[in-house]
Structures are given as structure tokens and as C-alpha cells.
Amino acid sequence: MNDKQVMVKMVFDRWYALLKNCDTLLNSLTDEQLLREIAPGKNRGIYLLGHLIAVHDDMLPILGLGDKQHAELFEMFLKSPDSKSTEGIPSVGELRSHWSKQNVMLKEKFDGLTADDWFGKHNSVSAEDFIKEPHRNKLNIILTRTTHLAYHHGQLMLIKQ
Template sequence: MNTDQIIIKMLSDRWHGAIKNFDTAMDAITDEQLQKEIAPGKNRGIYLLGHLIAVHDDMLILLGLGDKMYPELNEPFIKSPDKAIDEIPSAQVLRNCWNKQKEFLTQQFNSLQPVDWFQKHTAVTAEDFIKEPHRNKLNILLTRTTHLTYHTGQLVLLK
């Protein structure tokens, strides 16, 4: 393995570990517990689940892997704060979306070659990428892994 492959493996393993940790936390939380706020006046667990699906949907665009799977989740879970939208999908619907999206992302990530991860993501211009080559697809994976880990830590408070 060369250095690029080692770096990609390290970050990919961390992504998969974060997904596994999130799944473990979600498996331990009932749909009823997802309706509770993480802390008084804070987001509910169901909002965090929908938020992560919506953010990972954006990742498909950023990585050039296709269209969003669930564009309807953008408004209630990214553009709006929790409880601002009366009708949101049920916990079961969101759990199913999470699982389908997780499988799709895994397939897409496995199809990328090492060189692909070091290419620019879609939110950076070619000119800016020349000046800032760290603004690549692998960096998106890193930031989204950190984001997922943060919200996993919040979810465990629901138990």
C-alpha cells in the first residue's frame, strides 16, 4: 500500500466505524425515545436522524456521486430548526431511509479509486482547488465523519 492508499483506508475505516457506532446507538433507542429532546430546549433525536440523512444526501452531490436520494428532507432537517415544520417523516421511515442511504454510500465509496478521493469536490472551483488542494473529496469524508460522530454522542443521551 502506498501512502495515499493508507490515508484513504484510515479515513474510510473511521467512516465505517462511525456508521457502526451510530447504528448501535440507533438500535438501542426506540421510536418513542427518538421523540425526546437531547436536552431541554434542544433538538429531538428524530430531528438528528433526519438531519444526518439530509447531510449525507448533500455528500452525494459534493462527491459527484449522483443526485440526492431524499431531497424532501432538506427543508425540514437542514433549512429549518427542529419543530419548525409540523409534518416530518416517522421514525420508521427515517430509519429505512438511513439504511438505504448507508448501503448506497458504501457501494459508491467502494467504487472510487484512490486518485478519485484526492480530486476536488463540487463546491470548490478549479481555480481555488489549485490554491487549496486539501479541499478534496477525502476531506468531505473526514468532515462528515466528524459530524456523524458528534451527533452520535448526542443520541446516546436519549437512553
């Protein structure tokens, strides 16, 4: 394995371990628990699940891997705060299904990229800026999304208590 391959493996080992931990947690929470706020006045579990799906869906165009699969979730889970209502948003069951299917699809797409591909420019950085800042690459998107996922995993843990 060359240095790039080792780095990609390290990043994805962490990404997939965290996804597995999130799956375990989500599978341990009831639909009713996911309708609870993580703390008084804070987001509910259902909102955090929808938010994670929308953020991960947004990776597809950023990484040049296709169009969003759940563009309808963008406004309600990224642009708008938690309304504390279930009206107008997908059910917990629908979101659970989206989450599972999305993780399988992302893995298939990620597996299609080489280590060199991961060190290439993503679509949210200009060619000029990428020349000056080559660390703004596709792999860095996975790093930032892993941190984001870890943060919300911690929040979801609060529902379990």
C-alpha cells in the same frame, strides 16, 4: 499499498466504525426515545436522524456521485429548526429505513472510487481554488462528515440516559 491508499483506508475505517456505532445506538433506541429532546429545549432524536440523512444525502452531488435521494429532507432538517412536532415530517420508522438504505448505497458508491479519485476536487470548490488549496478534496468531505457524525452520535447518546 501506496500512501494515498493508506490514507483513504484510515479515513474510511473511522467512517465505517462510527456508522456502525451509530447503527448500534439507533437500534437500541425506541421510537419513543427518538421523539425525546436530547436536553430541555434542544433537538429531538428524530430531528438529528433526519438531519444526518440530509447531510449525508448532500454528499452525493458534492462528491459527483449523483443526485440527492432525499431532497425533500433538506428544508425540514437542514434549513429549519426542530419544530418539536411530528406533523409534516417522516416517521421514525421511515427515517430508520432511509438511514439504513442510504448507508448501503453510499458504501457502494464510495467503493467505486479509487484512492486517486478521493484526492480529486469536489464540486463545492472551484478549479482555481482547488489549485491553491488541494486539501479541499473529496476525502476531506468524508473527514468533515465523520466529525459531524461523531458530534451528533454524542448527542444521541444523551437520549439513552
